Amino acid sequence: MRGAAMSLTAAASGFVVFLLSVSVIQGQNGWRVTYTSTQICAFKGSAVEIRCSYTYPSTINGLVTKVKKRFWFTELGNGESVDLTTISEYTQRVQYHSENNDCTLRISDLRERDSAEYKFRFITNHSTGKYTGSPGVTLSVTGLQVQVSRLEVSWSSNWAELKCQSSCPLPGHPSYVWYKNGQNIQGQTSDSYSASFYPADSFSCAVRGHEDFPSPSVLIQGQYGLGVTYTSTQICAVKGSTVNIPCSYTYPSSIGGVATTVKEIFWFIQQFVDLKTVSEYSGRVQSESNNNDCSLRITQLRKRDSAVYKFRFTTNQGGKYTGSPGVTLSVTGLQVQVRKSSNQTELKCQSSCPLPGHPSYVWYKNGQVITGYTSDSYSASLDPADSFSCAVRGHEDFPSPSVCEFTYSLPLT
Template sequence: MSLTARGFVVFLLSTQVVQGQDDWGVTYTSTEICAVKGSTVEMRCSFTYPSRWEGSVTTVEKTFWFTQKEDGERVDLTAVSVYAGRVEDRCENNICTLRIKNLTESDSAEYKFMIKTNHKGGIYTGSPGVTLSVTDLQLKVSRAYSDQAELKCQTSCRAPDINSYIWYKNGEELRTGISYSRLVNFGSADIYSCALNGHENHRSPSVYAPKPPSVSVSPSAEIEEGSSVTLTCSSDANPAANYTWYKEETSYSSILNEEPQLVFSSINSSDFGEYFCTAENKMGRTTSEKLFIDVKYTSPMIINITRLVLVLSPLLLVCLWMRKKKASCSTTEANEPIETVELDPFSVYEDVSDLNMVSAEQTEEPEEQEDLV
């Protein structure tokens, strides 16, 4: 039995399950549901219970759906934060429906229905429950010819009808009710996607050829010989693009590597020239604009002098520091104050007569010497 309604992406295993004893029971419409991410799903069940149990009338106090326990107690989904605003539980005439919208892959779980009555121990759970699997819709590409590709709209869900797919080209619907696989002609600007019939709001990711690649160089400043340089090629593409780097020669283009980046660990002056890259996937191939690389040449003598300066600079700084320190010490010694001693002029003479004698000797004029004939 399958349930199909507009606004739902649901595939059901056509099996009814009845669990019960002594008139207790839960009947699930299906035991397996597979739905596409972002869609809405409904799980439905009916339940029965005895009108009297253990000599007293039975009344239902609560029914709810759950997936997990907390502190040993089953938790009502309507009270779980991750389902807030997305889940709705409706019951009428012993038929209950759980509706979940905006499905995420984390919603994949086993859902069970539980009945609580007024009796002590009057709890009944329908087990096993309903297994929900949430999956993405994917568009796979196989290259057939130079201008053709085989597209396959795939999901892990088992679709009830293989003619239930919609194909889109550049946002416009091609046809409905066709197979999950088709061969298409494509151009470099064409964009394809697919969806399940009736569920246009949940399309697969689009596939398209690579957009014209952009190229960049790092560092972007002047490139000097011997420095490290990286060229990067990038493009928007789905499936992801494969990249190839080329150097433009006089009469041909030589392939350098097949990576997004071209790295020169120590670039040479002979590496100057024009470079470009290509981006390719199964939908097509595009080429970037050319990038000119100019390498500034530095002579070996300048390189050696530069290296010598780099080596000697620390030694020169140390010598200057030591010389400055020595000069500072010498200046300090030369400027030290000279100790002077004041003598009492009377302390070296025994009495005043001695002082007068010295004074007389100092004032006595020298004798005149006769000239020799």
């Protein structure tokens, strides 16, 4: 393929980035697939085009070669090759372009769980005429995070250097947008931002053209050299899972020539009571204390763990500091909601708060796993006697209650 390029197109705008790359070819005896690139990083919410072309012998043993089927796939856990257009979570998000031996794949409304290796396969009228382009194209879909790369606090001022980071290198040197307390910071287009801040200021960032998909807000707190930084102030987690609440804290190295040391650190919900001393959290909480890391880990989450968690520390100089407003943790179970039409029933696996990272789901029919369905919805013609439940993949021990096809909806628990 000469002059081939990969394009990354925003789903909601005309923003396009073109990347020139070297073609990668797999082929033998006239059978060939040419991928423009085997590594692509794309932004969550955008659309990606994975370009390729394919060739095959015009005739074999005097019989003209005809292509009977062509499709893109990602290998399932059982090694099965399933056409993307038949998988529910890709419905209306994938398009194939197949004119003149072009095998371009387009995926819109990208989600982080779309990260996978994609391969093109075609089948001809010959008994041995099947070919898959391997190793395929590895797509990495990334969101954004604000990292505090440098922090300076003193009695009179606070200063921070922030970095807008992604899990893979975005193409084309994108331009960024920065937000302070939800308001656009004019004139800031770099992936880094440095400024002084007040105790309650929060910061987030986005790629220009993808402002609908900003990073979580980072709250930087500081007063007289004492400060707590929460990575996020809102966290949703599945009942039965483990949650990590990232946090860091700072304090002046010395006051009046006397070195500052930390006497006590703890997390609490109310009345400054250390969670580790609360019986219902016994054996389920861990907190870090190395290198000013104050991250909290809670295992075997229960619905009643939903609360506002705050970190507090005291020093030998009489300094006491509580990171407010804290982190609101919402622990949710799952519930199957049923919506019926004239000839079909749609099931939706719902939670009481938005789960992070676009999780993958498991569906059960009469207690048995329904293979090939990883979306939060499932549609089919159902028998009235069937029962259905769902779970988040990785947390199968905590499925939703089972519902029957005639049940229309249930409240979330």
